[in-house]
Amino acid sequence: MYSYTYDEYTGGIVLNSSPTIFSKEPRPVYAYELNMLGFDAYWEYDNQNDIPYMWAEANQYIYRGKIVARLKGGNINQKPEIILATDENDNVIYPEQPGHKLKPIDIDTMISKNHKLLQIIETSTVKKIVSVYEKYREKLDIFHVAFSGGKDSAVLLDLVKKSLPKKSFVVIFGDTGMECPDTYAVVEKTKRICERDEVPFYVSKSHFKPDESWKIFGPPARVLRWCCSVHKSTPQTLKLREITGKNDYIGMDFVGVRKHESVARSEYEYENFSKKQKGQYSFNAILDWTSAEIWLYIYEHKLPINGAYIKGNSRAGCLFCPMSGGKSDYVQYHSYPTETDKYIGFVKELNGRYQDDPKALETYISNGGWNARKNGRDLNIENKKYIEKVTSNKLIISITDPNSNWKEWIKPLGVLPFDFDIKEKQNGYDVYVDSNLQKKYPTEIKRFKQLFHKSAYCVGCKVCETNCRQGAISFVNGINIDKCIHCQQCYEIDDGCLLYHSLRTSNGGNTRMKNGSINSFASHAPKNDWIRDFFEQGNDFWELPTLGPNQINMFKRFLRDSGLIDEKGGTTYLYDISKIIGWENSSLWGVILANLAYNPQINWYIENFDIGMYYSRENAVELLMSFDVSKTDSGAIVGAYKRFCETPLGYSLNFGSVIDNGRQIESLCRTKCIINDARVVLYSLFRFAEECNNYREFTLSWLFNEDVDRNGVSPNKIYGLDREEIKSFLLGLTSKYPDFINATFTNDLEKISLSEKKSSDVLKLFEEV
The missing domain is CATH 3.30.70 (Alpha-Beta Plaits)
Known part of the structure; x- marks a missing residue:
């Protein structure tokens, strides 16, 4: 809710009355974490874990208002590198003068300074909870708090207890069987407190043990999160049916989701229906809270703290979660080595690709290749049923x-x-x-x-x-x-x-992949100055000896797949459009991307990089190698991504970004494209239809359904647009270009009809500047 600054006097956080748009999600740092990472070689401090010494924001460490260190790299087997902060003269900035011990945060004074604003935050949240309870208490069968053992659900539970009458709600801990030991400890403590306060506390659990489910389903992955359904949401629903005695119960789930946790969650709303659980209401009571406010509330009200945070974990979720990685894996593994080893053993046992190459198998795990799988191809589980x-x-x-x-x-x-x-x-x-x-x-x-x-x-x-x-x-x-x-x-x-x-495994592969190697540009992805010169010189570009033979061949492949030159190498109508609207125009590059989506390499980026998620270079290489791409070609494809992002695809259309250290790429991210021109969506729709056996009528659900076997790439997939954005574009296009499209969304009927025109006809609309 509120912005914050770091207090040099207390070592704590001070909220101020200005609202925050973005939070860096600070967390307290205890001696356990400092010791694990090796800070004891640089700083002196008492080895106590009752009070934190400083704060961390991602990989930066902040002591009494000063950034004193950051971490670089790290994975499950490799300790992150400590880089101490330096001044403009490259002198190390020590948190305290050498020989002086670090001082713990003055918790009491910090709380005193924040008390008034914390009261405002608490009161406004309690009012929200009371309001939604009053709105639905006569309509619903049950209200319940989804308790995970983490910091957010601890604060949520305390707020709901303050807001609602006794026995008007229940608490359910979804025990996945994969929680860290410290989570089970804090759950037991919370359960005793709930019993004292006469709050019913239940535990839901799958009939499968993780030892069974991992061997049946294969290790979970970022896009194959069967674990959440099997071990969390399904057991929770069955428990609520047991409590209510109804298969068709309708309940309200109080959830500790916060919008500052991720890009995806920033779009969440306070109240929703059927988004978390089918047929159920959810209320995200602490949606606008930052982690600074969460921690201040925990310290002020002396709520139980999960030991996972004290050990340096930024989250208190499942052991060896596919959504984790990098430094987080290192911290979790060294916090719970025995428990984590079990799941690492499952990954090794179930991998069918590297069984004869132990070194490659270790790399596959440490670089996160295991959590990037998208099917069962590399598993040694029988799947030919x-x-x-x-x-x-x-x-x-x-x-x-x-x-x-x-x-x-x-x-x-x-x-x-x-x-x-x-x-x-x-x-x-x-x-x-x-x-x-x-x-x-x-x-x-x-x-x-x-x-x-x-x-x-x-x-x-x-x-x-x-x-x-x-x-x-x-x-x-x-x-x-x-x-x-x-x-x-x-x-x-x-x-x-x-x-x-x-x-599942492929039934023959996608035709886009059959059209050529994923490494379409063989280490010669286009540079922005080539593109600029081409647009300025047109057909004359090839007369100038600026590129080598291989570069010319690869650049022609790029321009041909972009729709800018034809098979004979001459410029096309799309090139002529660039003269009207400008070669760096985002609309032009939206059309170009719609064409490039059928190039194997660009298509691979679109299909395999989730919007807003950063992939380390190593993780991206491992993912490519899982598609039978050689390590050399995988490196070229990752390197090419940077070049694409340096063209108008990146800086005009916002297709993606990279982080590098000046020598090589450290991480890659595909970002949501900026689409301000509905004609771009119309063009991509016609391209999509033409690739889908010339389908002319389909539903919005079919457009978004990624399970359908088809060659077309939908505009929502290409540009990262959500359902409501696409729907809005379609309605606008129907109104403005009825000769091209008719989209209706009435009485639960959703239908998209395209005329018999072609995508090339849509290009003519861009003459309307």
């Missing part, structure tokens, strides 16, 4: 050793609008259906395929069961579906089945 192919206009699905009965899973689909045949074989069956139906019934065929994903792979993780609010699904003695109303919510899961989604 489902195979599909198209032969002679027949889609043939082959199922081997299915885990469950397809006759149960077909019930939610109701009556299908097409016929199919099933032929039994010794260890399974083959399914036959007309392949041409995929265009006529895209949604129904997608569900039909998912039916057999479920049949082949279902292990009873119960995610489908919790999605069904009718209680029609049970897993007693196998899958049983009874009294189904065909809402198909049990199919609203990645690929219809989490296990299939985690273990």
Whole structure:
């Protein structure tokens, strides 16, 4: 809520009355962390962990208002390098004069200085909680606090206890079985406090142990976070059904999410429905709080502190989480080596690529390659239960050793609008259906395929069961579906089945990848001055001996895939457009990116770099190598990203950015593009439709559905736009260019219809400057 400064006198934080837009998320630093990282070689301090000595913001350490050190690098096996702060003369800035001990933060005085503003923050938050409770208390079956054992949920729970009557809500700790030991300790302490305060406290837990689930699903990854569904949200829903006695209960979940934690969470709202849990309300009561305010509240009210923070962990989540990395992995591993080793062992055991190369396997783990997987290709888990192919206009699905009965899973689909045949074989069956139906019934065929994903792979993780609010699904003695109303919510899961989604392998690869190597530019990605000279000189550019033969070939590949030159090397109509609107114009580069999205290398960036997430150079190389790209080519592809970001793709369109140290790239990030021109979205839509077998009618959901096997790259994927932004663009385009597009969103009906015009026709609209 409020901005803050560091107090030289107390060593603490002081809030001020001006609102904050961005928080660097400070956290207290104790002796345990200083010792672990090696600061005891430079500074003197008492080895006590009752009171912190300083603060950290990301990798910077701040003592009484001065930045005194920062960390560089680090991974699970390598200690981060300590870089002491220096003045303009390169003299080390010591936190205290040599020989003087560090002074702990004066907690009491710090709290005294912040008391008034903390009271305002607390009072306004309590009012919000009371207000939402009064709004829904007669409408909902249950109110509950999602307690994780971390600092945010500790503050949230204390605030809800102050706001609501006794026994008007319950607390649920979602025990994943993968929490750090200090979390279990603080949970037990919190449970005793809740019992004293007459607050019902429950623990939800999956019927799978992590030792089982990791070996069934494979290690979780950044984009394969089956662990959250299997070990957290599903058990929590089942526990709430048990408490309320209702399968279709409607509850309010008080959640400790804060917008300053990440780019994604900065878009969250206080109140929402069905975004966290289907059919449930959520209220993010401390959404606007910064970590500075969280810690001040904890110290003022003497709330239990999870020991993970004292040990230097910036978060108190699961051990060896795929969302972690770098220095955080080092701190967590050295805080809990025995517990973390178990999960590292699972990664090693389940990896099928580096079993004969221990050194490569260690690198795969330390550089974060393990958490970058997007499918089951490199796992040694049997995953050939489902195979599909198209032969002679027949889609043939082959199922081997299915885990469950397809006759149960077909019930939610109701009556299908097409016929199919099933032929039994010794260890399974083959399914036959007309392949041409995929265009006529895209949604129904997608569900039909998912039916057999479920049949082949279902292990009873119960995610489908919790999605069904009718209680029609049970897993007693196998899958049983009874009294189904065909809402198909049990199919609203990645690929219809989490296990299939985690273990799936390619059915032949994407055509974009077949069009050439991911390393499309062979270490000769375009430089910005080449691009500038090309736009200034046009066809005359090739007459000047400025580039070598290989550079010319690669630059022509870039310009051709951009749509700026044709197959013969002459400039195109898109080049002519640049003369009208300017070669650095973001609209021009939005169109160029829509074309480049079908170049294997640019497409790889788009498909594999999540918006707003920083990937270390090592992590990006590992990810590329998981696509069978050589280490040399992987390095070239990572290096090329910097060049692309130095063109108008980066500085005009905001496609991405890199951080380097002057010698090499340290990290890469793909960022949300700046799209101020709806014509860019229109052009990318027509390109998308043309690549999707010239589809002209589809839904917004289909546009956003990444599970559909298609060659087109949707504009939301290319530019990082969310559903509401795309919807707004579509409505505006419908109004302004009805000859090109008609999009309707009424009465739950969403339909996008494109005319028979071509993407080249859309380019003519850019003559309207």
